[in-house]
Amino acid sequence: MxxxxxxxxxxxxxxxxxxxxxxxxxxxxxxxxxxxxxxxxxxxxxxxxxxxxxxxxxxxxxxxxxxxxxxxxxxxxxxxxxxxxxxxxxxGSEEFNPITESTDLRIGAFDYELTNIIPKLVAKLAKVSPNINVHAFPIQNYEAINALSYGKIDLSIGYFNFPIRGNNSYIAEKLYEEHYVLAARSGHKIFKGKLSLEKIANENHLLISPYGPIKNLVDQALDLQGLTINIKTIVPSLFTALSILEKSDLVVTLPKRIAKENMKKFGIKYSDLPIEGGSFQIHAVRHIRDLANPLHTWLTKILLDLVRVY
The missing domain is CATH 1.10.10.10 (Winged helix-like DNA-binding domain superfamily/Winged helix DNA-binding domain)
Incomplete structure (x- = not known):
């Protein structure tokens, strides 16, 4: 050897x-x-x-x-x-120029980021780098790392529930911190008075999960109080959930940015959850082999600018 x-x-x-x-x-x-x-x-x-x-x-x-x-x-x-x-x-001295750069950019993103970030990125690139094509793929965090490692995607955006920073094979850039809220159609009775765990437990719930029944943040908080919720409907995507929310009396737990940006479109309202914590971080992750790639460095800066405008 x-x-x-x-x-x-x-x-x-x-x-x-x-x-x-x-x-x-x-x-x-x-x-x-x-x-x-x-x-x-x-x-x-x-x-x-x-x-x-x-x-x-x-x-x-x-x-x-x-x-x-x-x-x-x-x-x-x-x-x-x-x-x-x-x-x-x-x-040599060739410099990266976003105006003339022509490439296909492959981005793996979770459902939340496909809904919240990718549309903003596509709109921004159309103005500042019109020859870059975006290919966005739905992906989960456990799949994203393998996809980056094997070169199937250039970048992954999402919440990673395992350590990324400190791993020498990947570069993780924190984009922003997010937290969950409770949302329902505007005029829902749950918004009358102060929101409590008891009120949440008494409602029929909509769960967003591509994997079927799972326990989320609200379930865990209710468990501690000896309370449970009734999951009436399970759907795999955010937009499906928002469409159902508009036409029903169901309530749902989802990220605040999604609720805020879709209030008018879907006629919904939201409220902060009456529990401690509940925040999570969204990262843009790339492979170490792209450390010196000027396109990827520039793209990360674009993403940071987009989410900070919020």
């Missing part, structure tokens, strides 16, 4: 390093060949050269694909840095 510092540089070319990084992302040689427009034998040959160079298998065959060895995981950030430096050197 050899470290990258022990390798004879004359035996290395950029292609085998790019094959290595693509294999780390996809874990399948067919996907690597497709992405790099190489034949599978060419990919296999490149991997063989890498194994000989490092005196290590690098990738072990498993039923689900190729599994990186410990050395491969150690090498990835170093190879990423090599490719970044080479790329920057070749670009």
């Amino acid at each position: 050899k470290d990258i510092n022990d390798i004879n540089i004359r035996l290395v070319d950029s292609t085998i390093l790019l094959v290595f990084l693509a294999t780390m992302r996809h874990r399948k040689t067919t996907a690597v060949a497709s992405e790099m427009r190489l034949t599978q034998p060419a990919v296999s040959h490149a991997l063989k050269r890498l194994r000989n160079l490092f005196d290590d298998p690098l990738f072990l065959r498993r039923s689900h694909g190729l599994e990186p060895t410990a050395l491969a995981n150690t090498l990835e950030p170093k190879v990423l840095e090599i490719i970044r430096l080479v790329s920057e050197t070749l670009k």
Whole structure:
């Protein structure tokens, strides 16, 4: 087993390093060949050269694909840095220009961000960078990290209920802090007088969940008081919930920005919950390989500007 510092540089070319990084992302040689427009034998040959160079298998065959060895995981950030430096050197003094930039931007976002942030981003890009196309995908936090790692998306926006900051493979930028409110149609009796847990427990509830019944913040608070709520309807998306809310006497717990921005459109009203806490952070997350990518740095700044206008 050899470290990258022990390798004879004359035996290395950029292609085998790019094959290595693509294999780390996809874990399948067919996907690597497709992405790099190489034949599978060419990919296999490149991997063989890498194994000989490092005196290590690098990738072990498993039923689900190729599994990186410990050395491969150690090498990835170093190879990423090599490719970044080479790329920057070749670009020379060329500067990023949003007006002339032409690319497809792949963004994975949760339902909340697809509803709240993506429309604002598309409108902003149409003005400042008209040649950038946005491809937005619905994604959950546990899927987002794999999608970033495998290069399937460029950026993920959402609430991550596990540590992202401190993970050397990802860059997480906090966009803003959000909290939940209780919403219902305007004129609903729940808004008469002070909102309490008892009043909330007496109403029929609408739950937003793509996974079926789950306990949310309100459930947990009610449990502590020995109270329960009646989940009358479960839907997978925010806009479906808002449409139902407008035409029913159901109540729902949802993020404040969504409630505030849709009050007039759906004829709803909202109130802060009578419980402590309930806040959560929204992050924009990208892979470390894009640390020096001027497009991604610029995009993160655009997102920060958009959410701070709120």
